[in-house]
Amino acid sequence: MDSPTPGESVxxxxxxxxxxxxxxxxxxxNLSVRxxxxxxxxxxxxxxxTTLLRLLMGxxxxxxGVLSVFGKEPARLNRVGIYALRRRVGMxxxxxxxxxxxxxxxxxxxxxxxxxRLPEPLLRRLVLMKLQAVGLRGAxxxxxxxxxxxxxxxxxxxxxxxxxxELLIYDEPFVGLDPISLGVILRLIQTLNxxxxxxxxxxxxxxxEISRIAHCSYLLANGKAAAAGSPAELRATAAPVVRxxxxxxxxxxxxxxxxxxxxxxxxxxxP
Amino acid sequence: MSGNFHPLGNVLxxxxxxxxxxxxxxxxxxPALNYPRLxxxxxxxxxxxxxxxIMLCGLFVGMVLALQGYDLLQRFGSxxxxxxxxxLGLVRELGPVITALLFAGxxxxxxxxxxxxxxxxxxxxxMEMMAVDPVRRVVVPRFLGGIIAMPLxxxxxxxxxxxxxxxxxxxxxxxxxxxxxxxxQSAVQMRDVKEGLVKSVVFGVACxxxxxxxxxxxxxxxxxVGLATTRTVVISAVLTLLFDYxxxxxxxxx
Numbered sequence: 001m002d003s004p005t006p007g008e009s010v011x012x013x014x015x016x017x018x019x020x021x022x023x024x025x026x027x028x029x030n031l032s033v034r035x036x037x038x039x040x041x042x043x044x045x046x047x048x049x050t051t052l053l054r055l056l057m058g059x060x061x062x063x064x065g066v067l068s069v070f071g072k073e074p075a076r077l078n079r080v081g082i083y084a085l086r087r088r089v090g091m092x093x094x095x096x097x098x099x100x101x102x103x104x105x106x107x108x109x110x111x112x113x114x115x116x117r118l119p120e121p122l123l124r125r126l127v128l129m130k131l132q133a134v135g136l137r138g139a140x141x142x143x144x145x146x147x148x149x150x151x152x153x154x155x156x157x158x159x160x161x162x163x164x165x166e167l168l169i170y171d172e173p174f175v176g177l178d179p180i181s182l183g184v185i186l187r188l189i190q191t192l193n194x195x196x197x198x199x200x201x202x203x204x205x206x207x208x209e210i211s212r213i214a215h216c217s218y219l220l221a222n223g224k225a226a227a228a229g230s231p232a233e234l235r236a237t238a239a240p241v242v243r244x245x246x247x248x249x250x251x252x253x254x255x256x257x258x259x260x261x262x263x264x265x266x267x268x269x270x271p
Numbered sequence: 272m273s274g275n276f277h278p279l280g281n282v283l284x285x286x287x288x289x290x291x292x293x294x295x296x297x298x299x300x301x302p303a304l305n306y307p308r309l310x311x312x313x314x315x316x317x318x319x320x321x322x323x324x325i326m327l328c329g330l331f332v333g334m335v336l337a338l339q340g341y342d343l344l345q346r347f348g349s350x351x352x353x354x355x356x357x358x359l360g361l362v363r364e365l366g367p368v369i370t371a372l373l374f375a376g377x378x379x380x381x382x383x384x385x386x387x388x389x390x391x392x393x394x395x396x397x398m399e400m401m402a403v404d405p406v407r408r409v410v411v412p413r414f415l416g417g418i419i420a421m422p423l424x425x426x427x428x429x430x431x432x433x434x435x436x437x438x439x440x441x442x443x444x445x446x447x448x449x450x451x452x453x454x455x456q457s458a459v460q461m462r463d464v465k466e467g468l469v470k471s472v473v474f475g476v477a478c479x480x481x482x483x484x485x486x487x488x489x490x491x492x493x494x495x496v497g498l499a500t501t502r503t504v505v506i507s508a509v510l511t512l513l514f515d516y517x518x519x520x521x522x523x524x525x
Contacts (some may be wrong), residue, residue, distance in 0.1 A: 057400055083402035097397035100389065114403045159401075 010035050010167055010199045011056065016065035018048070018055065025051050027223035029065070033167075038193050038200045040210040040231075043220035044245060044254050049203045052220075053171055056201075057089065058082040069167070087115060090160035090198075094172040096152035098144045098159075104131070105140040108158045115163065130158040134188060150181025157188060161196070168198045174206045182209065189213060207231075207246055219245060221253075292484050295406055296414055303411035313416025317378040317479075318423055324377055325370060329428040332369060333435025336360055340436075341444050353446050354455035357436035362459065362467045363522075366429040368515050371474035374421060375507035379482035382413050383503040386486025387496035395487075410483045417479030418472065425471035466522045473514050478507040 011033035018026040025048040033039045043049050054060045055067055058074030067073060069089070074082055098107045108127045112118060118126070131137040134154040139147070147155065153173065160168060173185050190213045193200045204210050210217070211231035219227040219234060219242055227237045235246050244252030260266070304310070340356045386409060389395050395405040433455075440446045482503050489499035 059396075059399070086400055086402040089400075091397070091400045093393050093397055095393060097393035099394055099397075100392070101385075111401045111403070114401065114408070163401075 008035055009033060010070060011201070012066065012068045013052075014066045016055070016067055017063045018051065018060070019063055020051075020060075024223055026062070026065075029220070029224055031218055031225055031228075033199060033201055034216070035199050036193075036197055037215040038189065038202060038213055040214035040217040041201060041203045041220065042205055042207060042210065042217060042245070044205065047220040048223070049205075049220060050171060053091070053169055053201075053203060056169065057086060057091065087163060088166050090163065090165035090168045092153070092157050092160045092168070092170045092173055094175055096149075096156035098147075098152055098156055100144060102144070103140075104136065104142050104144060104147070104155050107144060107155055108162055110159060111163045126162065127158075130162045131155075133161070133192075134158045135184070148181075150177050150184065153177070153181075153185060154188070157185075157192075161192060161198070164196070166199060168192065168200050170200065170202045170204070172204055173202060174204055174209050186213060207248070221245070288488075289480065289484050292487070293480055296411055296480070296483070299404065299407040299411045300415065303407050303415070306408075306412065309408070309412040310415055313412045314419050315416075317374070317382070317413070317416045318420030321374060321377045321420070321424060322427070324373055325424045325428050326431050328369060328373055329366075329431035330435040330438075332365055332428075333357060333361065333432035333437075334439045336365070336432070337436040337439035337444065341440060341446070350444075350446050351450035352454055352458075353436070353440045353444075354451035355458040357440070358433055358455045358459050359463060361429045361432040361436075363463050363470075364515075364519070366425050366432060367467050367470035367474055368511060370421065370425040370428045370471065371478055371511040372508055374417070374424065374474075375478050375482070375504050375511070378417060378420070379478050379503045379507050380500045382417070382479070382482040383486040383489070383500045384496055386410070386413070386483060387489035387491075387499050390487065390489055391491035391493075391496060406487075410487055414479045414483050417482065418475040421475030421478070422468055422471040425467065429467065466518070469522075470515065470518050473518060474511050477510045477514060481506045481510065 009032040011031070013029055013031040016026045016029040017024075029052075031041075041049055041052060051060070055062055056069055056074065058077060061075040067075065069085060072081070072085060074085060077085060098104075099110060102110065105127055108130055109123060112123050112126065116123075128137055128140065131140055134157050136151060136154055136158065139151065139155075144152065144155070170189065173189065174182050177185065186209055189200060189202065192198055193213075202210055202214065214231060216229065217227075217231055217234050218225045221241045226239055227234050227242045229237075234242065237243070237246075241253040243249070244254060250256050336357045337353060340353050340360075341350055344350050344352055344356065386395075389405075389409060395409065398405045398408060437448075437451060441448045441451055485499040485503045485506075489496050
């Protein structure tokens with residue numbers, strides 16, 4: 001896959017530290033996302049991938065270090081500033097997070113109605129165009145409860161791009177999809193990135209899928225970026241935790257067993 | 272001794288949190304009026320959908336009042352005051368209180384579980400991420416809808432209740448229809464109606480606030496939403512009866 005011409009970075013993370021209730025999530029994390037690229041953020045469960053997204057969106061604040069989005073630090077912004085920042089960012093949630101009291105059309109129209117005063121005919125055309133882009137123009141009148149998991153995620157994607165964001169964040173976009181829906185989402189991420197020039201961050205643990213489209217990947221482990229580079233470079237990395245993750249080995253630096261008292265002792269013990 | 276202290280501290284801490292949330296909700300009330308469609312939908316949800324149960328219960332309460340009232344009044348030979356007794360009891364006391372209790376069970380629980388499930392399915396977080404304040408978009412319309420619906424429901428409860436009392440008092444127990452109505456007309460003052468109205472608005476604020484607070488702060492799990500729904504009913508009922516006592520005392524004093 002060709003890398004886009006290295007442009008300015010949209011997201012910069014330097015020496016980030018973040019702890020929550022005594023547990024260190026990030027300890028010296030460095031990461032940067034180039035404009036126009038698809039950047040994958042991978043890592044075993046519990047390495048703070050979703051926490052990173054919350055930090056990017058200004059939902060939580062880091063303990064120390066620098067985290068900037070479009071050159072602004074969410075941690076230093078007030079509520080108005082954070083909301084202004086969020087309008088430039090689209091986010092696709094793992095389960096879609098569609099509004100259950102609105103139909104498909106109104107879900108996609110939701111950000112437009114909240115932030116713009118577009119005349120109804122124009123709004124309708126915009127929504128239909130975004131639905132067409134994800135192949136669901138025919139489902140505009142459906143209730144969200146009538147959608148399959150894959151369709152719900154595509155509706156959520158249409159909603160995420162309806163404000164024409166500069167940065168699009170995908171939180172685990174491949175989880176729980178059948179191979180066809182997965183292929184559709186994968187192609188959509190790539191198409192949206194290429195045709196609209198949207199910078200994309202994909203948080204996932206599906207190594208195979210994301211390797212096919214990502215320009216750059218980060219692998220998080222132990223609060224740091226354990227490896228960074230193209231998917232091929234990641235595979236060639238010798239660090240044990242990277243090898244375990246990329247090859248899907250059940251045991252390694254991330255142990256198979258949760259720490260427990262001695263097995264024999266516990267079995268022989270009288271309750 | 273210290274064991275008794277902690278629950279009180281918890282109650283006070285919770286009251287403080289609800290108070291802060293109340294201020295946040297009030298701050299968003301005016302901007303939320305820009306979306307009249309959302310508000311109307313919620314008045315329909317809380318009001319129109321509670322109508323049947325309110326009317327049915329109003330009818331039964333009125334009928335029981337007539338039976339009990341007649342039994343009591345005839346001992347003093349003043350059955351003709353049945354209309355007054357039923358109307359005053361309903362307008363000042365039973366109407367607002369029972370409507371509020373029914374409202375908590377019917378509309379309050381559905382508000383709590385709806386908002387709680389929105390939290391559990393990330394809908395509220397998604398709104399935050401789309402730079403939409405969920406308090407303005409989700410909480411305030413439901414809160415205001417409840418406050419507007421409560422006095423309307425109370426008025427309907429009162430009217431149906433009086434009709435039920437007349438049904439039994441005049442129709443079954445043969446109280447004279449003329450004195451039933453004329454005594455009611457001369458004895459029930461605007462002051463009494465005002466007392467009922469004030470009570471129903473206060474109960475509306477309390478019950479709606481509890482319902483949206485519990486939903487908004489529900490733990491995002493199945494068990495958490497269930498617990499929050501239960502708390503809504505319990506806290507609403509206790510607050511309703513507490514405020515009822517305070518307001519009654521205040522009105523009798525004035």
